[in-house]
Amino acid sequence: MVETCSDGELLKRIANRDRTAMEVLYDRYERLLYSFARKAVPDDFVAEEIVQDVFIKVWGAAHTYDERQAKLTTWLLTIARRTAIDHARKRQKLIHSSTNDEVLQILPDDTKQPYEWTEVLALRQTIQDALNELPGDQKLLIERIYLQGLSQREMAELLQLPIGTVKSRIRLGLAKLKDKLTATGWEVTP
Amino acid sequence: MNEQQVCSLRELYVLDGLTKEERQMFEEHLTNCKECQNEISLLMPLKDWLLYDFEMAMPPKDMKQRVLKNVYDAIDNEEGTETVVLSSHQINDLKEITSVLPDQTSNDSDREKFGKINDGHRIPITSGFGKYRNRYRWFIPMTAAAVLFIVSGIVYYTENPVFQNRSQLTDRNPLGQMTEAIQLKATAQFNTTSGQALIENGQMGRSLFIHFSGLQPVYGSQVYQVWLIKKGQPPVSLGVFTPNSQGKAIFASLIPFNETFQTVGITLEPRAIDKTPKGPLVLLGSISV
Numbered sequence: 001m002v003e004t005c006s007d008g009e010l011l012k013r014i015a016n017r018d019r020t021a022m023e024v025l026y027d028r029y030e031r032l033l034y035s036f037a038r039k040a041v042p043d044d045f046v047a048e049e050i051v052q053d054v055f056i057k058v059w060g061a062a063h064t065y066d067e068r069q070a071k072l073t074t075w076l077l078t079i080a081r082r083t084a085i086d087h088a089r090k091r092q093k094l095i096h097s098s099t100n101d102e103v104l105q106i107l108p109d110d111t112k113q114p115y116e117w118t119e120v121l122a123l124r125q126t127i128q129d130a131l132n133e134l135p136g137d138q139k140l141l142i143e144r145i146y147l148q149g150l151s152q153r154e155m156a157e158l159l160q161l162p163i164g165t166v167k168s169r170i171r172l173g174l175a176k177l178k179d180k181l182t183a184t185g186w187e188v189t190p
Numbered sequence: 191m192n193e194q195q196v197c198s199l200r201e202l203y204v205l206d207g208l209t210k211e212e213r214q215m216f217e218e219h220l221t222n223c224k225e226c227q228n229e230i231s232l233l234m235p236l237k238d239w240l241l242y243d244f245e246m247a248m249p250p251k252d253m254k255q256r257v258l259k260n261v262y263d264a265i266d267n268e269e270g271t272e273t274v275v276l277s278s279h280q281i282n283d284l285k286e287i288t289s290v291l292p293d294q295t296s297n298d299s300d301r302e303k304f305g306k307i308n309d310g311h312r313i314p315i316t317s318g319f320g321k322y323r324n325r326y327r328w329f330i331p332m333t334a335a336a337v338l339f340i341v342s343g344i345v346y347y348t349e350n351p352v353f354q355n356r357s358q359l360t361d362r363n364p365l366g367q368m369t370e371a372i373q374l375k376a377t378a379q380f381n382t383t384s385g386q387a388l389i390e391n392g393q394m395g396r397s398l399f400i401h402f403s404g405l406q407p408v409y410g411s412q413v414y415q416v417w418l419i420k421k422g423q424p425p426v427s428l429g430v431f432t433p434n435s436q437g438k439a440i441f442a443s444l445i446p447f448n449e450t451f452q453t454v455g456i457t458l459e460p461r462a463i464d465k466t467p468k469g470p471l472v473l474l475g476s477i478s479v
Contacts, residue, residue: 019262022261023258026257027254030249030253030254030257031246031247031248031249034247034248034249034253035244035245035246035247036241036244038244038245039243039244039245039247040244043410043411044250044410045410045411045460045461046410046411047247048250048253048256048257048411049461049462051249051253051257052256052257052260052261055257055258055261056261056264056265059261059265070238074241077242078238078241120242123239123242124242124243126239127239127240127242127243130239142205142240143240143243145202145205145206145207146205146206146207146240147240149206150207151207151208151209152207152208167198167199167202170201170202170205170207171198171201174201174204174205174233174236177236177239178233181236181239
């Protein structure tokens with residue numbers, strides 16, 4: 001039964017052009033990828049498009065996935081991040097330029113999660129706890145640059161700060177993030 | 191930039207926040223700077239952690255059906271011939287587009303070859319965007335250059351009375367030889383939109399330039415898409431664009447070699463990756479390329 005295959009098995013089947021395996025993988029990771037895409041872009045349609053592009057890329061790159069190198073969730077989210085940045089660059093004028101946290105106003109997590117989500121949710125909670133302890137501007141800079149692909153110059157213009165200040169706030173933010181994650185068990189990397 | 195300044199780029203390097211040039215410079219520096227090497231090795235795991243910085247969101251209803259259909263369409267289009275079923279409004283669009291052309295595919299064998307648009311609502315998409323994109327991938331940078339070039343060219347054309355008369359177009363035109371200028375016809379739904387298409391024969395081949403005004407704004411993932419059509423065959427996408435805040439846009443693309451087309455059509459598509467027209471027809475014009 002394809003439904004009971006491990007993630008690694010599914011990817012092998014997808015590499016061999018098995019569409020049933022693709023659908024099982026889709027069912028397992030649709031919500032993860034959509035949630036990530038909604039964080040990266042403030043638009044339902046674009047988020048759906050990002051998920052779509054991720055699965056097109058997965059079909060083409062399934063043979064390159066090595067479960068010894070990264071968890072499947074990390075691999076998928078890495079593809080999703082690059083895809084989201086590509087979309088954002090293509091549609092820069094459609095992206096909100098405001099600095100409020102509208103992007104984060106998403107549906108509450110009120111549904112029961114399947115067993116496979118336990119680890120993802122734990123990782124998510126850990127990083128969000130660490131990020132929430134940062135001053136707001138440091139968190140914003142890190143998220144916007146990493147998730148939306150903005151440059152230091154674009155962030156400096158957006159926040160009306162000198163580039164040197166942008167750099168130093170990112171440096172401080174990442175250093176604090178590293179310390180906080182180290183305190184929670186750095187060895188448990190995604 | 192001195193060593194200290196280059197070192198100050200390392201956090202941005204970790205976040206992929208450097209320009210291509212900055213990244214190259216930093217990577218050269220990284221090969222010799224032990225301090226940066228140590229810091230980078232400590233910071234790099236943060237990249238994976240940050241991927242999990244999202245709130246849980248519920249996918250829209252029916253998203254799976256839409257996404258997987260589009261995924262398989264894209265895959266089929268990349269990997270070879272596939273037959274697709276068109277919706278009734280797509281058929282109407284195609285009929286509207288193709289009805290302006292003389293019937294050059296009147297016998298049954300040709301109809302089989304080009305697809306049963308009328309009776310089966312099925313057309314092959316072998317000449318659709320996927321194959322086209324691979325075949326003409328090298329066009330992309332040229333098209334980008336052409337876009338920049340045509341901005342001045344269009345202005346020159348529209349402001350210089352000599353170009354209002356086709357017979358006066360010559361090789362001295364900075365765009366190459368302008369062979370055709372067409373005013374596109376707007377459909378009833380988009381009657382405030384206008385488009386002026388120019389065909390140019392240059393060293394890179396034939397190019398199509400279109401100057402748009404009065405375009406309705408796009409929302410979400412909507413884009414305008416430009417198609418070339420040969421009677422009886424599925425439309426070939428030349429690319430997509432979005433208008434500026436004043437509803438204006440300039441589109442430029444090379445035209446495929448060794449192929450002839452009789453119609454240019456512009457549709458408003460729900461998303462950029464569709465391989466066949468799915469949205470309403472906006473503008474239409476007869477050309478001869």
